[in-house]
Amino acid sequence: GAVVSQHPSWVICKSGTSVKIECRSLDFQATTMFWYRQFPKQSLMLMATSNEGSKATYEQGVEKDKFLINHASLTLSTLTVTSAHPEDSSFYICSARDYQSSYNEQFFGPGTRLTVL
Amino acid sequence: SQKIEQNSEALNIQEGKTATLTCNYTNYSPAYLQWYRQDPGRGPVFLLLIRENEKEKRKERLKVTFDTTLKQSLFHITASQPADSATYLCALDLDDKIIFGKGTRLHILP
Numbered sequence: 238g239a240v241v242s243q244h245p246s247w248v249i250c251k252s253g254t255s256v257k258i259e260c261r262s263l264d265f266q267a268t269t270m271f272w273y274r275q276f277p278k279q280s281l282m283l284m285a286t287s288n289e290g291s292k293a294t295y296e297q298g299v300e301k302d303k304f305l306i307n308h309a310s311l312t313l314s315t316l317t318v319t320s321a322h323p324e325d326s327s328f329y330i331c332s333a334r335d336y337q338s339s340y341n342e343q344f345f346g347p348g349t350r351l352t353v354l
Numbered sequence: 355s356q357k358i359e360q361n362s363e364a365l366n367i368q369e370g371k372t373a374t375l376t377c378n379y380t381n382y383s384p385a386y387l388q389w390y391r392q393d394p395g396r397g398p399v400f401l402l403l404i405r406e407n408e409k410e411k412r413k414e415r416l417k418v419t420f421d422t423t424l425k426q427s428l429f430h431i432t433a434s435q436p437a438d439s440a441t442y443l444c445a446l447d448l449d450d451k452i453i454f455g456k457g458t459r460l461h462i463l464p
Contacts, residue, residue, distance in 0.1 A: 280443065
C-alpha cells in the first residue's frame with residue numbers, strides 16, 4: 238500500500254517556541270491531506286483538511302493562527318504549532334488520500350509525539 | 355450532531371476465541387465504514403472497508419458486517435492471537451473526511 242511519512246517522529250520543545258511537523262506521501266500524489274491530534278487513550282480528532290495550493294479548512298474549535306498548515310506540493314504538507322504550550326503536547330498524525338485507489342483510501346503517517354515543557 | 359460509539363473501551367479475549375467489536379453510529383448515513391488497527395505510539399493502519407450496500411466483508415481472519423438499519427457494524431477476529439492485541443478504531447466518512455470512534459483496546463490473553 239501507499240506510504241505516508243512524518244518528520245520528526247518525536248520532538249521536545251520549550252514553551253513559547255514553534256514546531257514544524259512534515260507529512261509526505263512517498264509514492265502517490267495527495268491533493269488532500271488531513272491532520273489529526275490524539276491525546277492519551279482518546280480517539281483521533283480531526284484538526285484540519287489541507288488542500289494543495291489553497292488554504293486549509295479547520296475544524297470547529299481549532300485555532301488556525303496557532304496551527305499553521307501549508308500544503309505547497311502534491312506530496313508535502315506541514316503543520317506548524319506556533320508558540321507551543323504544554324497543553325499542545327499530543328500525538329499529531331497526518332493522513333493522505335489516494336484518489337487513484339478504488340476506495341479513495343486514506344493512508345496514515347506514523348505520527349509525531351510533541352512534548353512541550 | 356453525528357456520533358460514533360464503540361461499546362467497549364477494553365476487551366479481553368482468550369487466545370483462539372473469536373473477538374467481536376461493536377461500532378454504533380447516530381445521525382449518519384455513511385456510504386461506507388472502515389476499521390483500523392492502531393498500536394501504541396503508531397498511526398492507524400487500514401484494515402477493511404465495507405460499503406452501505408454490502409452486508410459482510412472478509413479478509414483472512416477478519417470479518418466485518420454492516421447493518422444500515424441498526425446503524426451498526428460488527429468487527430470479528432477469528433482464531434485470535436496475542437499479536438492481534440491492539441486498539442481497533444471504527445471510522446466513517448463525512449463530507450470527504452474520516453471521523454473516528456474512540457476505539458476498543460483488545461487484549462488477547464495467551
